[in-house]
Amino acid sequence: xxNNTLFVGKVFFSEKSLDSTNQFALNLIAKxxxxxxxxxxxxxxxxxxxxxxxEWNAQAGKNLTLSIILYPNFLQAKQQFLLSQAxxxxxxxxxxxxxPNEVIKIKWPNDLxxxxxxVGGILIQNGLRGATIKSAVVGVGININQMDFPSSIxxxxxxxxxxxxxxxLADLIPSFCKAIEIRYLQIKGKNKRNIHNEYExxxxxxxxxxSFELKDIGxxxxxxxxxxxxxxxxxxxxxxxxxxxxxxxxxxx
Amino acid sequence: MDFKQIQELIKLxxxxxxxxxxxxxxxxxxxxxxEKFAGARKNVxxxxxxxxxxxxxxxxxxPQTFVQQAAPVAPEPAPAPKKEKEEEVDDEANYIxxxxxxxxxxxxxxxxxxxxxxxxxxSITPKTVVCIVEAMKLFxxxxxxxxxxxxxxxxxxxxxxxxxxxxxxxxxxx
Numbered sequence: 555x556x557n558n559t560l561f562v563g564k565v566f567f568s569e570k571s572l573d574s575t576n577q578f579a580l581n582l583i584a585k586x587x588x589x590x591x592x593x594x595x596x597x598x599x600x601x602x603x604x605x606x607x608x609e610w611n612a613q614a615g616k617n618l619t620l621s622i623i624l625y626p627n628f629l630q631a632k633q634q635f636l637l638s639q640a641x642x643x644x645x646x647x648x649x650x651x652x653x654p655n656e657v658i659k660i661k662w663p664n665d666l667x668x669x670x671x672x673v674g675g676i677l678i679q680n681g682l683r684g685a686t687i688k689s690a691v692v693g694v695g696i697n698i699n700q701m702d703f704p705s706s707i708x709x710x711x712x713x714x715x716x717x718x719x720x721x722x723l724a725d726l727i728p729s730f731c732k733a734i735e736i737r738y739l740q741i742k743g744k745n746k747r748n749i750h751n752e753y754e755x756x757x758x759x760x761x762x763x764x765s766f767e768l769k770d771i772g773x774x775x776x777x778x779x780x781x782x783x784x785x786x787x788x789x790x791x792x793x794x795x796x797x798x799x800x801x802x803x804x805x806x807x
Numbered sequence: 808m809d810f811k812q813i814q815e816l817i818k819l820x821x822x823x824x825x826x827x828x829x830x831x832x833x834x835x836x837x838x839x840x841x842e843k844f845a846g847a848r849k850n851v852x853x854x855x856x857x858x859x860x861x862x863x864x865x866x867x868x869x870p871q872t873f874v875q876q877a878a879p880v881a882p883e884p885a886p887a888p889k890k891e892k893e894e895e896v897d898d899e900a901n902y903i904x905x906x907x908x909x910x911x912x913x914x915x916x917x918x919x920x921x922x923x924x925x926x927x928x929x930s931i932t933p934k935t936v937v938c939i940v941e942a943m944k945l946f947x948x949x950x951x952x953x954x955x956x957x958x959x960x961x962x963x964x965x966x967x968x969x970x971x972x973x974x975x976x977x978x979x980x981x
Contacts, residue, residue, distance in 0.1 A: 631908040632970070634945050663943045676944070683933070683950040685908045784910065785943035800943050801912060801967070 556731045561591035561729035572596040575621035576693040583689050588623050597599045616700040631685045636741050639753040641692050644737035649731045659758035662787050666745050671711035675695050713805045738799040754780040765806040776794035844945045881946040903953050911942035929957050956981020
């Protein structure tokens with residue numbers, strides 16, 4: 555249990571081995587009424603989830619792999635990108651507390667990058683009924699002490715690779731929970747606009763000319779200028795602003 | 808004409824105001840009629856995909872492979888005798904929809920290797936998860952708001968959906 559927060563981490567499941575913390579959280583929601591802020595952490599994740607079916611492989615005991623149960627029913631379904639932005643900023647805040655001298659950015663839409671390399675990812679699974687978000691399971695994976703990564707995943711790093719310090723995972727959890735809670739309360743309150751602006755300012759390679767692979771078209775270039783409220787990336791291209799969906803566009807790092 | 812081209816044609820015709828389309832190329836013949844042709848009610852016509860009706864003339868001349876390939880696009884069996892067809896249209900007027908609450912990508916199963924959440928003939932209630940709509944790496948499990956039996960899945964797996972687009976046709980009496 556976490557002591558420095560209002561609700562995030564007050565109920566805490568610390569599991570030895572799970573298929574995925576998100577799945578455990580979804581099962582909790584299906585079977586019981588877990589309180590808001592319930593956190594599930596796993597020493598080992600056997601089938602960590604990335605984007606639809608893509609696996610997120612983390613070495614056992616080396617990284618933070620946890621899920622948070624939230625009930626953002628103050629958001630309309632179409633406003634859900636705000637939740638993604640708030641969580642990404644929360645994870646960024648946490649990384650900055652631990653590694654204050656590094657450049658930490660959010661790669662659109664919600665991967666965490668330190669010094670140009672991926673250090674973490676977020677997977678949010680909402681339960682919707684009509685236009686209401688009934689529940690949200692926020693899964694976060696952050697590479698902490700892992701030193702070796704498969705060569706199939708280039709451009710990846712961890713806290714220890716950057717600082718050469720080995721971290722005690724349990725010691726990191728309270729500040730992680732606190733960072734997420736602060737950002738979540740901002741979108742619950744009146745700071746929605748600030749979240750959007752801060753997210754845009756934290757975008758990896760913002761205001762740079764970046765190459766992308768555009769589906770069915772090929773390579774394109776554009777300057778990242780921000781995002782729509784629903785999350786589409788805004789690029790300055792051919793002397794005008796163009797918007798792109800996640801399925802269409804792949805950033806070339 | 809290959810399967811891809813036929814798919815493209817169907818998309819174009821669905822978007823257009825056409826009620827019927829015929830093409831002949833050698834001994835290949837294709838005729839597509841939309842719901843509007845059948846004089847179905849507006850609300851039904853809007854959401855439903857066009858049906859491919861086999862042409863009366865030499866069906867045998869259509870290469871066998873085409874007939875098999877076309878099946879997923881037109882899961883409907885050959886049109887029933889006229890009288891029954893009318894009854895079916897009457898029924899459809901009483902059908903209801905499960906619609907998408909957001910813009911995104913429609914998935915029928917929790918992950919690519921898993922079974923679909925629901926299939927035609929399944930009964931659903933306001934707690935049944937019927938699909939996932941993904942937007943910007945946010946995965947939304949959509950619960951039904953209605954009770955009934957799934958009559959038709961209106962969107963292909965992994966295809967884009969618009970806000971308020973009909974996803975499932977549901978018979979509330981089912």
